[in-house]
Amino acid sequence: MARNFNEVLNIVIRDAGAEGAVLVSPDGLAIASVLPANVDEDRVAAMGAAILSLGERVATELEKGELEQLYVKGTKGYMIFTGIKDMAVLGVLAPADAKLGLLLMEIKRAAKQIEELLG
Amino acid sequence: MNPFKELLKNLENLKENTEASFTGIFINTKPFLVISDYEGKKRANIEEKLSHLIEKSLEIEEVMEDFGKKYTYAEGEEIAIFIFYINDSITIGTIIEKKPRFALILLEHEIMSNKLKEKPDFLKELSLLDVENISIEELLKDREEKIETKEVEQEEEEEEKTEIYVEKDDTIEEVPSLEDLIQESIEEYKKLHQEEKELEKKVKEERSSNYVDPVVLEHIEKEFVKEIGPIAKLIFNRKVSELNINPKQLKTEDIVLLIQELAKEIRLEDRKEKFLNETNDLL
Numbered sequence: 001m002a003r004n005f006n007e008v009l010n011i012v013i014r015d016a017g018a019e020g021a022v023l024v025s026p027d028g029l030a031i032a033s034v035l036p037a038n039v040d041e042d043r044v045a046a047m048g049a050a051i052l053s054l055g056e057r058v059a060t061e062l063e064k065g066e067l068e069q070l071y072v073k074g075t076k077g078y079m080i081f082t083g084i085k086d087m088a089v090l091g092v093l094a095p096a097d098a099k100l101g102l103l104l105m106e107i108k109r110a111a112k113q114i115e116e117l118l119g
Numbered sequence: 120m121n122p123f124k125e126l127l128k129n130l131e132n133l134k135e136n137t138e139a140s141f142t143g144i145f146i147n148t149k150p151f152l153v154i155s156d157y158e159g160k161k162r163a164n165i166e167e168k169l170s171h172l173i174e175k176s177l178e179i180e181e182v183m184e185d186f187g188k189k190y191t192y193a194e195g196e197e198i199a200i201f202i203f204y205i206n207d208s209i210t211i212g213t214i215i216e217k218k219p220r221f222a223l224i225l226l227e228h229e230i231m232s233n234k235l236k237e238k239p240d241f242l243k244e245l246s247l248l249d250v251e252n253i254s255i256e257e258l259l260k261d262r263e264e265k266i267e268t269k270e271v272e273q274e275e276e277e278e279e280k281t282e283i284y285v286e287k288d289d290t291i292e293e294v295p296s297l298e299d300l301i302q303e304s305i306e307e308y309k310k311l312h313q314e315e316k317e318l319e320k321k322v323k324e325e326r327s328s329n330y331v332d333p334v335v336l337e338h339i340e341k342e343f344v345k346e347i348g349p350i351a352k353l354i355f356n357r358k359v360s361e362l363n364i365n366p367k368q369l370k371t372e373d374i375v376l377l378i379q380e381l382a383k384e385i386r387l388e389d390r391k392e393k394f395l396n397e398t399n400d401l402l
Contacts, residue, residue: 071191075187076187
């Protein structure tokens, strides 16, 4: 199963022009990752789970359902975190010149595949 | 104008233009100036949760060095959360409870941020505020009182000077005759009348040149973004270039033509109509 997850992550990176991707458990531990050498897998995983969870708390307070996605934009690029039901968080790192529309589309596709793998 | 009052006004504009239900300035992750549709405990909870989210998002620099964060955006079916980083200490946190228009949200926050950055001294003052031990009401009141006190002191100083001057003059000069006083008044009146005429002439000239304040372009662009979405900026800039519009010498006819050309780019009739209605008000 780990190989399957890595395959999905690699496809996102290849097709969307991302720099890295990580699949995170709800408690912030990395399930699978394909990340650049200078990026700490554990830190990205912990950040992803925490920040999405904090965003969801705002949505819950206002009774506005689930938060589908959260991303941080910086001069270096994007960090995009997508919730996969209550099962996992998909984190993707992309450069500043990434085509955001394509990226989000590929992430959605990958999230669906991961959801199926997780059953 | 009192910079805190101006800050409040800009925040009100941001809230209105983005149709937000909550927007606020956070200093060192603590809420400082907030405009919210929520009240009481709900408002306090939202402020607290948003504060935590901002705090967590700032840690991104530890995950990826020199990430250079600009904004954080989170979206659900019926909610959007937007955090815009003005600098390391000051952020704007906004919540919109409907299907969001991302490009518009980003544009409005950039406008507000740019306005703040035009006043680096005030920005610095904001960054150093101890939010937990001061209230915005005090800041507004304090500044106004200080300004009023200063004005009163200045007036008193001038009165003193006048009194001294009069005292000195009383002993030396003769009191002018009534005819002299009347003549003086007539001269004064003629002078004022002449100045008024010159001013009228100037205003007429300016009106006939039909020059428009360049800020109108910003408003038109904003309205266009609302109707057409993220691609609006690209089309807007292209049209301005094609029509050879010079923002420093904007004429009414330029604006009319630009609005017409932009309206042609809006496919849906009701959106086109809305755009035309909103921009006609600007003229």
